[in-house]
Amino acid sequence: MKARSALVAVAGLAVIGLALQGCSSNGTSASGAGNLDGKGKTINVMIAANSIYPTEQKQWFQDVSAQFQKETGAKVAFETFATANDELTKIQTSVLSGQGPDLYDLGTTFTPTAYSTGAFVKLTDADWAKVGGRDRFVPATLGISGPDEKNEVGIPFLSRPFVMAYNKDLLAAAGIDKPATTWDGLTDQAKKLTSGDVHGMAVAYADSFDPWKFVWAMSIQAGNPILDLNAKKAQIDDPATKKAYQTYFDWMTKDKVVDPAAIGWKNAQAIAAFANGKAAFLPMVSSSSQVTLDKSAVAGKYAYAVMPTVPPGETSNPDGGKPASSIISGDNMVVAKYSKNQDLTFALVKMLTSSENQVKYTKTFGDLPTNADAAKQIEQGNASLAPILASGSKAVGTPFSGAWGDTQLALVNVVVQSIPSLSKGSVSSSELESRLKAAQATAQASLDKAK
Structure with a gap:
């Protein structure tokens, strides 16, 4: 599909996205990964292909699935996109069909597009609790999670001020x-x-x-x-x-x-x-x-x-x-309303945004943590990051519009x-x-x- 056709279609997806709400399921009822039984299930994740560290990303995919399977019994399958057009087209296809990845890891600038479709979970206090609480995250990384604090879909995963x-x-x-x-x-x-x-x-x-x-x-x-x-x-x-x-x-x-x-x-x-x-x-x-x-x-x-x-x-x-x-830059994770395994998906996000996993990710790929505790660990004794943190403080969000x-x-x-x-x-x-x-x-x- 041509880029423009895909984008024009997405612009009108809000109504379709709302219609999908009736098809959504909250999956299992427990909120903690330790109480979830994911045996025989697979959580599907869409994420950008890492062109700088492709080998390391492939290993990370395997490690994440192994850890999540150990904790919940569920596997994790990753699908990648290579361009912004691929990213947007995948969102469009999933919204129109009502099926696709349970979890999207999107660049922050695409969070407004995801929000505008109405097809992703608008986070309640209970949803934030499932991923460890909103206060778990560096405040600045929440700047483009939604149009305001009461209407957020994006859970910060990575921070990368330019x-x-x-x-x-x-x-x-x-x-x-x-x-x-x-x-x-x-x-x-x-x-x-x-x-x-x-x-x-x-x-x-x-x-x-x-x-x-x-x-x-x-x-x-x-x-x-x-x-x-x-x-x-x-x-x-x-x-x-x-x-x-x-x-x-x-x-x-x-x-x-x-x-x-x-x-x-x-x-x-x-x-x-x-x-x-x-x-x-x-x-x-x-x-x-x-x-x-x-x-x-x-x-x-x-x-x-x-x-x-x-x-x-x-x-x-x-x-x-x-x-x-810089733009307010990084990745936000959004959970699809059509997912039949929403609680397991939130459990995966909680695992990926834990202090331990965030520090490990930064040491492997270099992107900064959004977990506040992990961010403190990474910043300590690393003077070279000072200009990057300064850039983050001067970053401005792109317009929050579909x-x-x-x-x-x-x-x-x-x-x-x-x-x-x-x-x-x-x-x-x-x-x-x-x-x-x-x-x-x-x-x-x-x-x-x-x-």
């Missing part, structure tokens, strides 16, 4: 004390740091998730939230957003601070380039990169910093602009459609304007239909 890594040795050799705090300043530094086969930045232009985050950050820093929910108006064709795309493309074409091969890079390849000492800056990266970098050629030679919070063309945030360092999924894909699609022009050396202003108008129409149509 930052940039930088090569301390390369900056020192160029006489640069620290990374710039404005995007223009960072571009200037990247120019000074580009020489031979070493480039100023490592950027993954072909990644399915990263490109829109740059554009959104620069736009909101300039005062454009992309979706104005009060006016119910999409604003992708705003001059601030055009400037954001131009800046992002110019790094490749005009400024030449990015390896030309980056046109085809995914996130893992950008991290690899930085890890090999071939880039001075690695923007839009999370703590998950630490696992790779600490075993690489730049081990002990890199640090993290908050990304620029001042938009291109400015020396400070204009009126209405927010100094956003139209955001469609909007997010529209933002990425502008980059996807521009790749051929990028590979030839430039993206013309007219080309960009045409693609922004198409993305604007897609976002506005979804916003008009959103509940």
Whole structure:
């Protein structure tokens, strides 16, 4: 199914989702994993494929199922999605059919889409108790669980505020004390740091998730939230957003601070380039990169910093602009209303968000815990995480609207459609304007239909 068709369909799923409530079942009645009998049952989980640590993720799947089977008798089966479009299409298919995974592990920006369908459990006090209580979690990670505290569907699983890594040795050799705090300043530094086969930045232009985050950050820093929910108006064709795309493309074409091969890079390849000492800056990266970098050629030679919070063309945030360092980023788990094993599913979430399992997950994959106790354990004695925690404190949530999924894909699609022009050396202003108008129409149509 085409991305737009899938998204337009999802925008109208709220009524269908509500109709599925009559088909839902609470499964077993006990609330604690120790009292549940899951023998012969399987809990199905949908989760993003980990392109950076695929082998470790496969082992984690096995370990989770073995632990849960030991505790409850039930097995856990995992299914993965590779792109945001796959993620949204799976939600749509499950909602329409009333069957599918019991549990979804969604990127935080897709929580509004899941919420808008009405097909996922709206968490009551009793539901929160089943996963150990709402106060079990770091407060900031609850920021995009729902439109407000009384209407939440998302249970925080992972936190990954975005930052940039930088090569301390390369900056020192160029006489640069620290990374710039404005995007223009960072571009200037990247120019000074580009020489031979070493480039100023490592950027993954072909990644399915990263490109829109740059554009959104620069736009909101300039005062454009992309979706104005009060006016119910999409604003992708705003001059601030055009400037954001131009800046992002110019790094490749005009400024030449990015390896030309980056046109085809995914996130893992950008991290690899930085890890090999071939880039001075690695923007839009999370703590998950630490696992790779600490075993690489730049081990002990890199640090993290908050990304620029001042938009291109400015020396400070204009009126209405927010100094956003990152989206409120991570994963939320949502439980399907159609699941016949809801209590077992909540028990699985409780297990996965335990302090012990969260610490283990962070040490394996690098993503930060949402469990408050686990977060304290990880933070102690790890000074390198300070900029990541600082970024988390300055993070801003994407608009909580069922139209955001469609909007997010529209933002990425502008980059996807521009790749051929990028590979030839430039993206013309007219080309960009045409693609922004198409993305604007897609976002506005979804916003008009959103509940």
